[in-house]
Amino acid sequence: MMLSMSPGFANKLFRHFPTLFLLVIAQFFIPATVRANSFDITITALPSDPARVHVEGVTGTETKAWSFPGERLTTGGQGERVSNFALADASGVEVRVRRLAPGEFESDDPASRFSYDLMLAPPLNAADAAHLSWVSGERGVLFLSDVLPILPSKGKVALQLSVNWEVFSVEAKDRQGRFEIPDAGRSLFVIGRDLRARNGRVDTMEVTHVIAGEWAFPDEEIVKTSKENLDDFRKLMGGLPRRHSMVVLLPFPSQVAGQLWSAETRGGTVLLLSGRLPSKLAALAQLNAALTHELFHLWVPNGLALKGDYGWFYEGFTLYQVLRMGMRQGRLTFQDYLNALGRAFDAYKSVRGRQELSLIEASERRWTSNPAFVYHKGMLVAFLYELTLMRRTEGKSSLVEVYRELYQRHGGADQKVDASGALISVLNGMPGMNDFSDQYIQNANQLDLVKEIEIFGLRIATGGVRTHVFVADSISRQQRDLLRRLGYNERRAADERRLQLDLGNHLSLRR
Numbered sequence: 001m002m003l004s005m006s007p008g009f010a011n012k013l014f015r016h017f018p019t020l021f022l023l024v025i026a027q028f029f030i031p032a033t034v035r036a037n038s039f040d041i042t043i044t045a046l047p048s049d050p051a052r053v054h055v056e057g058v059t060g061t062e063t064k065a066w067s068f069p070g071e072r073l074t075t076g077g078q079g080e081r082v083s084n085f086a087l088a089d090a091s092g093v094e095v096r097v098r099r100l101a102p103g104e105f106e107s108d109d110p111a112s113r114f115s116y117d118l119m120l121a122p123p124l125n126a127a128d129a130a131h132l133s134w135v136s137g138e139r140g141v142l143f144l145s146d147v148l149p150i151l152p153s154k155g156k157v158a159l160q161l162s163v164n165w166e167v168f169s170v171e172a173k174d175r176q177g178r179f180e181i182p183d184a185g186r187s188l189f190v191i192g193r194d195l196r197a198r199n200g201r202v203d204t205m206e207v208t209h210v211i212a213g214e215w216a217f218p219d220e221e222i223v224k225t226s227k228e229n230l231d232d233f234r235k236l237m238g239g240l241p242r243r244h245s246m247v248v249l250l251p252f253p254s255q256v257a258g259q260l261w262s263a264e265t266r267g268g269t270v271l272l273l274s275g276r277l278p279s280k281l282a283a284l285a286q287l288n289a290a291l292t293h294e295l296f297h298l299w300v301p302n303g304l305a306l307k308g309d310y311g312w313f314y315e316g317f318t319l320y321q322v323l324r325m326g327m328r329q330g331r332l333t334f335q336d337y338l339n340a341l342g343r344a345f346d347a348y349k350s351v352r353g354r355q356e357l358s359l360i361e362a363s364e365r366r367w368t369s370n371p372a373f374v375y376h377k378g379m380l381v382a383f384l385y386e387l388t389l390m391r392r393t394e395g396k397s398s399l400v401e402v403y404r405e406l407y408q409r410h411g412g413a414d415q416k417v418d419a420s421g422a423l424i425s426v427l428n429g430m431p432g433m434n435d436f437s438d439q440y441i442q443n444a445n446q447l448d449l450v451k452e453i454e455i456f457g458l459r460i461a462t463g464g465v466r467t468h469v470f471v472a473d474s475i476s477r478q479q480r481d482l483l484r485r486l487g488y489n490e491r492r493a494a495d496e497r498r499l500q501l502d503l504g505n506h507l508s509l510r511r
Helices: 125-129 219-237 280-296 312-329 333-348 359-364 371-392 401-409 417-431 436-442 477-487 490-510
Strands: 001-003 038-046 052-067 081-086 099-100 104-120 137-142 152-162 166-168 179-181 188-191 197-203 205-211 244-252 262-266 269-274 458-461 468-471
Touching: 052 280, 081 099, 104 417, 125 262, 152 188, 152 490, 188 244, 188 269, 197 219, 205 219, 219 244, 219 280, 219 312, 219 401, 244 280, 262 280, 269 280, 280 312, 312 333, 312 359, 312 371, 312 401, 333 458, 333 468, 333 477, 359 371, 359 436, 371 401, 371 436, 371 477, 401 417
Parallel strands: 038 152, 205 244, 244 269
Antiparallel strands: 001 262, 038 052, 052 104, 081 104, 099 104, 137 188, 152 179, 166 188, 197 205, 262 269, 458 468
16 A cells, blocks of 8 residues: 655665676476466566566466556656566467567467566655665565566465575465465565564464664564554454564665655555664654554555555545544644644645545546545545544444444455445444435535534634644533543643743743
């Protein structure tokens, strides 16, 4: 799932790579027969600058059309990645192939055997390194979804690396040491030297932590942070999404500012790339903020049998849910909660045409329009949904019940169903909420947050550079009870207002 928290920063590309790997002298062994709807491939890292891998394999289904989705991903103008593409039929006879476009090939006759070289220099945009395959002088990340052409989703992968490099993955191995891939779209490998592994457990789930580089905190802090968050989510969701997961912390492959990070969760793997802050306290705060969001993605969307792009929920609603989790953990205050909503509203207001698409339509087009819109509007709609649900049920239900119901219905199921339909069914099924999704999710409209939060006892300060959300001076008993359930504390709020007034008076006297 994609969440990059580092827009607008400068990035540098490694232009000089040391020799990475030893040449593999032995010939590849490709089985003579492969099951239909499966694949068997070998990935060999080549000693080159920029970094390359050689991919050779066979698929059980012959085809004339060969497409590399990864070639269409953002690579920062580095040129085509696929070269030396060659095909053969099941008996090994070479099949003529022609290039139609970057990453698109067509053969004269059906083919099932293939080989090619793939350039894997780190992307020019450092944030993309959490979402694309790359190899640097010390380590790399391989996403099968952009390393392979479109193939059947299941198969086996063998990796040939230098003797001093290791590979880590959540995928199991067969007797020959090949990784068994249940879903290529959700598989990734971390490779490199000097990788440190730390094992842990959360209830019945094994958690492998893979760490590289030096940080302001010891490795044990990563294990502790992930365990605490995973255990909290286990209780929230009512179960664990899988038996084995992996949490990876790597430095960016290029120099970036310390406060920048980018992350991706695929299947059972959470990949976090981060800048290095010198302060232990600040570095741990950044680690926890990043991991809290990404670890929840092990459940949503990676633990759900849903299909389609429903980023409005698994990103937007999840941003809100993680914010609420931070309050439950005591890391965030009620004022932090209000401030985050104000920032989301400012970001939402900055998007042109925000009233022209429903949340569902915006999710389907988010990679061709404004991805951030889905995050910010989704978060605000989640906020309105939870407060509306809590108000209509007098605090007996919240967004937690929505996630639990969704996970009970679609967690770990074999057959995937349409995501939007399943989500609307769960959201509408909560007490008194059958009309909410029609207005805020399924139909295009513009959020009038100033008006819509008044019913909850909240106000927005209009004007100024930033939006400020605050509790109204006069609120009803029902409003007070609702806000208390969210963490509102009148005495603390009064103290904070008094401090702000004292500071303002002090500054005015100094003038």
